[in-house]
Amino acid sequence: MREVAIIGIGQTIISEHWDKSLRELAGEAALAAMAEAQVTHVDSVYVGNMLSDISNLQAHLGSMVADWIGQRFTDAVKIESACSSGSAAFRAGYLAVASGDVDIALVVGVEKMTDSPGSEITSALATAADADWEVDHGLSFVALNALIMKRYMYEYGWKGIDFAEFAINAHANAVHNPNARFRKPITENSFIKSPMICDPINLMDASPVGDGAAAVILANADILTPNSAKIVVAGSSAATDTIAIHNRKAPLWLTAAEKSTQKAYAQAGIGPDDIGVFEYHDAFTIMAALSLEAGGFAEPGKGPMLAKEGEIKLGGRIPVATRGGLKARGHPVGATGMYQIVEVVQQLRGEAGETQVPRYDFGMAQNIGGSGSNIVTHILKRIQ
Amino acid sequence: MREVAIIGIGQTIISEHWDKSLRELAGEAALAAMAEAQVTHVDSVYVGNMLSDISNLQAHLGSMVADWIGQRFTDAVKIESACSSGSAAFRAGYLAVASGDVDIALVVGVEKMTDSPGSEITSALATAADADWEVDHGLSFVALNALIMKRYMYEYGWKGIDFAEFAINAHANAVHNPNARFRKPITENSFIKSPMICDPINLMDASPVGDGAAAVILANADILTPNSAKIVVAGSSAATDTIAIHNRKAPLWLTAAEKSTQKAYAQAGIGPDDIGVFEYHDAFTIMAALSLEAGGFAEPGKGPMLAKEGEIKLGGRIPVATRGGLKARGHPVGATGMYQIVEVVQQLRGEAGETQVPRYDFGMAQNIGGSGSNIVTHILKRIQ
Numbered sequence: 001m002r003e004v005a006i007i008g009i010g011q012t013i014i015s016e017h018w019d020k021s022l023r024e025l026a027g028e029a030a031l032a033a034m035a036e037a038q039v040t041h042v043d044s045v046y047v048g049n050m051l052s053d054i055s056n057l058q059a060h061l062g063s064m065v066a067d068w069i070g071q072r073f074t075d076a077v078k079i080e081s082a083c084s085s086g087s088a089a090f091r092a093g094y095l096a097v098a099s100g101d102v103d104i105a106l107v108v109g110v111e112k113m114t115d116s117p118g119s120e121i122t123s124a125l126a127t128a129a130d131a132d133w134e135v136d137h138g139l140s141f142v143a144l145n146a147l148i149m150k151r152y153m154y155e156y157g158w159k160g161i162d163f164a165e166f167a168i169n170a171h172a173n174a175v176h177n178p179n180a181r182f183r184k185p186i187t188e189n190s191f192i193k194s195p196m197i198c199d200p201i202n203l204m205d206a207s208p209v210g211d212g213a214a215a216v217i218l219a220n221a222d223i224l225t226p227n228s229a230k231i232v233v234a235g236s237s238a239a240t241d242t243i244a245i246h247n248r249k250a251p252l253w254l255t256a257a258e259k260s261t262q263k264a265y266a267q268a269g270i271g272p273d274d275i276g277v278f279e280y281h282d283a284f285t286i287m288a289a290l291s292l293e294a295g296g297f298a299e300p301g302k303g304p305m306l307a308k309e310g311e312i313k314l315g316g317r318i319p320v321a322t323r324g325g326l327k328a329r330g331h332p333v334g335a336t337g338m339y340q341i342v343e344v345v346q347q348l349r350g351e352a353g354e355t356q357v358p359r360y361d362f363g364m365a366q367n368i369g370g371s372g373s374n375i376v377t378h379i380l381k382r383i384q
Numbered sequence: 385m386r387e388v389a390i391i392g393i394g395q396t397i398i399s400e401h402w403d404k405s406l407r408e409l410a411g412e413a414a415l416a417a418m419a420e421a422q423v424t425h426v427d428s429v430y431v432g433n434m435l436s437d438i439s440n441l442q443a444h445l446g447s448m449v450a451d452w453i454g455q456r457f458t459d460a461v462k463i464e465s466a467c468s469s470g471s472a473a474f475r476a477g478y479l480a481v482a483s484g485d486v487d488i489a490l491v492v493g494v495e496k497m498t499d500s501p502g503s504e505i506t507s508a509l510a511t512a513a514d515a516d517w518e519v520d521h522g523l524s525f526v527a528l529n530a531l532i533m534k535r536y537m538y539e540y541g542w543k544g545i546d547f548a549e550f551a552i553n554a555h556a557n558a559v560h561n562p563n564a565r566f567r568k569p570i571t572e573n574s575f576i577k578s579p580m581i582c583d584p585i586n587l588m589d590a591s592p593v594g595d596g597a598a599a600v601i602l603a604n605a606d607i608l609t610p611n612s613a614k615i616v617v618a619g620s621s622a623a624t625d626t627i628a629i630h631n632r633k634a635p636l637w638l639t640a641a642e643k644s645t646q647k648a649y650a651q652a653g654i655g656p657d658d659i660g661v662f663e664y665h666d667a668f669t670i671m672a673a674l675s676l677e678a679g680g681f682a683e684p685g686k687g688p689m690l691a692k693e694g695e696i697k698l699g700g701r702i703p704v705a706t707r708g709g710l711k712a713r714g715h716p717v718g719a720t721g722m723y724q725i726v727e728v729v730q731q732l733r734g735e736a737g738e739t740q741v742p743r744y745d746f747g748m749a750q751n752i753g754g755s756g757s758n759i760v761t762h763i764l765k766r767i768q
Contacts, residue, residue: 001484021516045624053437057519059511060466063624063757067631073643075622076758077472080462082444088461092476099483100385101620127443132405135441236485238459240429240447247451259457373447374460 001098003221006231006380008037009342014181014212014330016114022056023068026110029213029338030069033106037217043102045069045076048089048109049334052078054124055116065108075102082128083283084238084369085109086337087376090216094236094378097218104223108215109338121209125333128370130244142206142284144245144371146198149286152252153200156301160200163285164191165307167204167327170282173314174324176354179339181210181330205285210330214338216345229349234362235264235379243373252301256375257294257366265296268362268379272296275379276359277347278318279340281368282325291366292318319357322347337367341378348382385482387605390615390764392421393726398565398596398714400498406440407452410494413597413722414453417490421601427486429453429460432473432493433718436462438508439500449492459486466512467667468622468753469493470721471760474600478620478762481602488607492599493722505593509717512754514628526590526668528629528755530582533670536636537584540685544584547669548575549691551588551711554666557698558708560738563723565594565714589669594714598722600729613733618746619648619763627757636685640759641678641750649680652746652763656680659763660743661731662702663724665752666709675750676702703741706731721751725762732766 010032012025020028026047034040047061058064062076079089086109093105113121125141134144153159167186174180186204194203221232239259245251265271272295280295282288289303297318298306311317323329323343326336344363346352366377394416396409404412410431418424431445442448446460463473470493477489497505509525518528537543551570558564570588578587605616623643629635649655656679664679666672673687681702682690695701707713707727710720728747730736750761 023516050443051437053435053508053511056515057511058515059434059464060627060754060758062465062472063627063754064514066624067626067757072626073623073640076465076624077476077622078464079476080443080464081446081460088446092461092463092479095476095480095483095485098485099479101479101482123441124437127437127441130448131440131442132407238461239457240450240460242451242456243444243447256457370444370447373451374444 002100004094004097004233005219005221006216006345007219008033008217009345010036011179011214011339011342012212013179014210014332017211022052022058022110022112023064025112025211025213026065026108027068029215030065030106030108033215033217039104039217042071042074042104042106044096044105045071045074046089046093046105046107047078048086048338049078049111050080050082050085051111051113051124051333056112081374082369083333084337084367084374084376085334087365087367087378088238090337090341090378091236091238091376093218094233097220103220105218106215107218107338108213109335110213111332111334112211113209113332114211133244142198142201145284145286146201148251148371149200152286155252158304161192162304163205164188166282166285166288167191169312170321170325170327173322173355174328177323177329180324180328181208182328201284207283207326207331210332212330212332212335214335214342216341230383231345231348232381232383233378234268234381237263238376241373243370245371254290254294254372254375256372257291260375260377261295264377264379268381270362274362275318275364276361277322277344277357277363278320279343279365280320281366282321282327283331287368314355314357322352322355322357337376340365340367344380348380386484388478388481388602388617389605390600390729391603392417392601393729394420395563395598395723395726396596397563398594398716401595406436406442406494406496407448409496409595409597410449410492411452413599414449414490414492417599417601423488423601426455426458426488426490428480428489429455429458430473430477430489430491431462432470432722433462433495434464434466434469435495435497435508435717440496465758466753467717468721468751468758468760469718471749471751471762472622474721474725474762475620475622475760477602478617481604487604489602490599491602491722492597493719494597495716495718496595497593497716498595517628526582526585529668529670530585532635532755533584536670539636542688545576546688547589548572550666550669550672551575553696554705554709554711557706557739558712561707561713564708564712565592566712585668591667591710591715594716596714596716596719598719598726600725614767615729615732616765616767617762618652618765621647622760625757627754629755638674638678638756638759640756641675644759644761645679648761648763652765654746658746659702659748660745661706661728661741661747662704663727663749664704665750666705666711667715671752698739698741706736706739706741721760724749724751728764732764
């Protein structure tokens, strides 16, 4: 396999973009990435998106984006794996370049959620759960995560407030990210006072929907990069699990995260201690805790302890959500995985400003589809 | 790039499968392909599907299929590019194996359309057109093809009856395909008498919806195959065009087909004369004509002549729709591309029975998404 480098990044601010269409959002991020990479042509386009069929009445985003950004006739497809669609698209683009079939690929994650009423988005997001075995019985996606969190609290003795630091840390970092949806810090007091959505998940345990797009240019690593630092893909791995949670032997353990993380570590020839920044999938605080455990950063049931001890902050043992995470940067579902990749690149380049992590040789991005049923892990490495 | 072989195929009959769920259909084809390939494990799963979000309220088909067929924890995603989703998934699986990241990949195309009312399917299929510039103005997908056909007839002087042979040939071949939806021959008289759907497209110009799934196992070609003939991927290429037809400089020329076909020919080191079987995308008879022209089998505007002269029949210059094509085998949209691949494999193995083509060193499968806006071409080659 050829080595693959990320030679350009682009992103839009995450917001309620009522004045921009799906193609305009994707185009803004894609053209920014192409401009930064100093390329005017790409060989392939990979679009990560989950909801456009239902929320925008538009399938076929590969062709739509390719045409809109001036790459008409280019090979282009959409990749979908629920909320991990963004990084699944990245992985498809990575494999295409690694194979030698493609020299330069654009990957863009895009989602436009806020044009639709909330009830419609709740139904659309429920397509990530099992239609026959979960959704038909009335379970929403928040409800599924609430069941996991309740069981976790019961098994390990945690209280709701023990998850507050995940949200507080994310918001503290988002203050410095101009593309984040919520740039306001929160306190333990605002966490306590936030309304309950689906017991035990309160508003501050949950990430917000949003509209946004993030993109990268991938290239054969032999191609010269115009950027100050050369960033390559050192590990790329994905693993699935059963969608319906009741079918899992250990519903409090993200087996798919463990498997994809372990494989990515092995590919990169490193372990958890070498990761200087971890952009994890904190769609809900319970997913933050479970991700830290499955990734080897905390013992089973001890994820919240890492947060309480400050080890997830910028100077801690494993900085997470350094640009705000899903919680505060925002979670435009099919775009999220690409925001994570872009943010890790910013860190490894040393361009993360006030939220720059101190160690930035290796960074990890992990994107979760469903309640742990499709987990894609990438490890990026700074070469120079 | 590593050479990639197809070591197993599977398919369901195309029908109204009201007694089978989406996962059961996909599983039936996938497990048949695995059994034929004599593998019990795959490294990756690629699912081609277009409509499940809207028609089955189920996204996330990668995880769903992987789990259902006993491959829980396996890397799995869905690929979508409207009606070319099936072959786009095949191409993604091909690149993954060619890259060296994956040794054995399952690709399955699946679609379940007949549970939904016809009006809902018409709306769902319209997501393949441009939501902002076509569908918002009331154009359905049939209407878009009718506009192209009308213009073609005007420019080149053809009448509706001149397209009859495309449908007659497809039905004649489907009689011998146990998996075809319609196994009844039709005559020129039945073509003439068939009701008009959207002038000039009548019922016999159009392919039927259906439920079905088709699958293959791809493997590093160094792996021994249990089959009598070794079939490898000699060419794989995809190209896009603008979705909205009014934006094309030459709306009667499938530029994306020309580009992807030419590239596939170059990769395989052959030309149109070497193709012994061409499974083309006859969603409408006008697309059959345009595909023959863009593929180099007929001059611009002369596609119907090839059909009228009998050259598209089994013994003709370029046999098409040899197992019934979209017209008679059926068009479960996201699965169609995989049916085409499976059918070309049957021909190259010499296992097509009464519809066996006489020359079967090379076969071509071409899948069209939108009205020519995403075209994926594969050339398969028999090695032994």
